[in-house]
Amino acid sequence: MDERILVVDDEKDICEILGFNLSNEGYRVDTATSAEEALRKLTPEHALILLDVMMGGMSGYKMAEKLRHDGNRIPIIFLTAKDTENDMLTGFSVGGDDYIPKPFSIKEVVARVKAVLKRSAGQSAGPGQREGRLVFGDVTIDFDTKEVIIGPHAIPLTRTEFDILTTLASNPARVFSREDLIDRIWKDAPFVTERTVDVHITRLRKKLGAKASLISSRPGYGYRFNYTEE
Structure with a gap:
C-alpha cells in the first residue's frame, strides 16, 4: 500500500506515535500540529486525514467544515478526548467519516484507517x-x-x-x-x-x-x- 495520510494533532508525541506506526503499516505519513499548518500541507495526493478536534487556533471541526465547504471530500477520521453523542453528531455533521475517542489503541486506529480507505476506494461490496x-x-x-x-x-x-x-x-x-x-x-x-x-x-x-x-x-x-x- 502506498496511500498518503495527513496526521493533524497539536501534541507532537501523538503525531510521532501515529506517524511511526502508520509508516510501519506501509502508509506514507505527513504530520501537522495545527489546522492552519495542515491546510497548507494538504495535497490531492493525500487519501485520508486523521484530525484532532481540540487544537489551538482553528479546531478540527472548523477545518473539516472548511474542507467540505470548498468541495474537498477527502475522508476524515476525528481524534478526540470528547466522547458524547453530541460530539459524535457534530463530527459527522461537518463531514467526518469516523470518530475515535482518546485514549485510543494503535490497533484500533490502524483498523479504522484501513476500513475507511477501503470504503473510499470503493472496494467493499454494496x-x-x-x-x-x-x-x-x-x-x-x-x-x-x-x-x-x-x-x-x-x-x-x-x-x-x-x-x-x-x-x-x-x-x-x-x-x-x-x-x-x-x-x-x-x-x-x-x-x-x-x-x-x-x-x-x-x-x-x-x-x-x-x-x-x-x-x-x-x-x-x-x-x-x-x-x-x-
Missing part, C-alpha cells in the same frame, strides 16, 4: 458501486455524484450517509437491524457500535429535511426505506 440512479417521485439517488436530489436541489452526503441511504433504498421491503447495517457499511471496522448507526441515521434524516420520513424506524427491529407512490 449498492453504492452500481452506476445509475434510483428514483422515488421527486427524490433521486445519484450513484455517480453520490448525492440525493430532492426536486431541484442536490444534497451532498458523506460517504457513510450515502452508503446507508443506498442500502436501505435498494431494499425497500426489508427492515435492516443495526447489526445488519454495521455488517454492510462498516464491514471491516471492528469498533463500530449500534449508537454510531443511530447517529448517522439522525444526520441523514436531518439532511433529507421534508423527506426525512423516507427512513422509518421499527422499534426493536431497525430501519427501513419507506416510500409509497402518490
